[in-house]
Amino acid sequence: MPNPFRLETIRPGQPFCDREEETRVLLAHARDFRNVVLSSPRRYGKTSLALRVQSQLESEGWACLHADFFGVDSMEDVARRIGRALLKALDRRETLLGKGRRLLKGLKAFRPAFHPREDGGITLTVERVSESGDPVRLLENVLEDLAEVVGRKEFSLHVTFDEFQEVTRLKESGQIEGIIRTCIQGQDASYLFLGSRRGVLRAIFNERKRPLFQSAIHMQLDPLPYADVVPFVENLFKQEGKSITTEGAKAVHALVEGYPYYVQRLAGEAFEAAEGPVSREDVVRALARVAHGERYGFQAVLSTLTPSQIKVLRALTKHPTSEPQSAEFTALSGTPASSVGFAIKKLESEDLIEKDARGVWRVVDPVFRLWLNEL
Structure with a gap:
């Protein structure tokens, strides 16, 4: 199918x-x-x-x-x-x-x-x-x-x-x-x-x-809403003769924060491996495979960045912050405040990071964030 x-x-x-x-x-x-x-x-x-x-x-x-x-x-x-x-x-x-x-x-x-x-x-x-x-x-x-x-x-x-x-x-x-x-x-x-x-x-x-x-x-465009993703995923599974639990469908949305490409990518990965009703645990395992499968694209992104920019990017995956030039964050990133400022500007221009509604800088791509955390 x-x-x-x-x-x-x-x-x-x-x-x-x-x-x-x-x-x-x-x-x-x-x-x-x-x-x-x-x-x-x-x-x-x-x-x-x-x-x-x-x-x-x-x-x-x-x-x-x-x-x-x-x-x-x-x-x-x-x-x-x-x-x-x-x-x-x-x-x-x-x-x-x-x-x-x-x-x-x-x-x-x-x-x-x-x-x-x-x-x-x-x-x-x-x-x-x-x-x-x-x-x-x-x-x-x-x-x-x-x-x-x-x-x-x-x-x-x-x-x-x-x-x-x-x-x-x-x-x-x-x-x-x-x-x-x-x-x-x-x-x-x-x-x-x-x-x-x-x-x-x-x-x-x-x-x-x-x-x-x-x-x-x-x-x-905002992330896809939970209320639309869950029935969408459940219905497509059903149409092709497979099934996913409601908790599994919820996990498809939650684990990738409603990011449209990854909703499709993660649901598709779980669908391919499904031998019975897909559970939340099945979706978690599928996410690990998705992150692994995207690694070459992520590596290509890192290849365009300087060492300082990579340090700041990795620090933001673990420690999103509203004050990237603070003493605490510069220590965490191992990067001087002046270099952090230049890195933030570059990373934002490439849409790798964003400032959310609370004024906190974070990595945009949730699966890229997961992959960086595992380096």
Whole structure:
């Protein structure tokens, strides 16, 4: 029997836990052509939620494009990803190999290129309309193409820029932000900016000197609520002919603090090993296997940090604190107060730590925290 707990992006129509209120709010903002910034820790289901929202909008006649900026390496790459997403969105409405060609009229940045696949299907890629090497003009053109589509008033447009904070890694980031602000301001379209480096994303939209200052409504995804996770887990077990005790389902939520990716990961691990009703003890054992299975990703994270940053990170796993530069914490971490300050700034910028509602610094990822504690 297949494992019903999915680790990849959850597509519309697949089992999806909660987020009904967030879906309702995002749909309302989209229909009113408001722009939204949606942030959360990594692997919290932002992309799955955005796709769910866009699926509903497409059923209402909207054109929806999703451009993922993860790993973007230049201004031209930003433009190309937007252009590809636009052409794919138009192709979903009306095939660009047929009558949908009319939708290409007036577009200045990219044209579609179709390539046959071995399975008989067709792959859509993009080519520049002009060979001009100016990336600034290319980005302006592709954003003006969005405005061109909106201006036709043939259908409404919803645009998702996923992992938007990644543009700040580019030397032209300020220019990119400015071009985007200029081109989308006043459009009768809705833009959804997703990001998992929350401090960086907040700075883009909250710092007065930044081009996108106050240009979008802020939303943040919270952990999945206990009241939704428990029946969700129980029902998926039941649908596939297995069972989990209520205490076991409660443990799935509690042990990973409602962290969406780990709810799926832990429940899936327990499901795979189940030979009878899954108990709380079975879930605890499954958590140890999950932490072990995630170790290579965690090791990769540590490889990007300095020794001082690792010391501070490990100290926070055991001793969350509201005063990281206090004598007590610096002694626990074995790091001078000045170095602790720099480490906190770096760890927060990478969204490895956060300050909670009580003002206490802690490690964001509960399984990473568990793994660090065992080093």
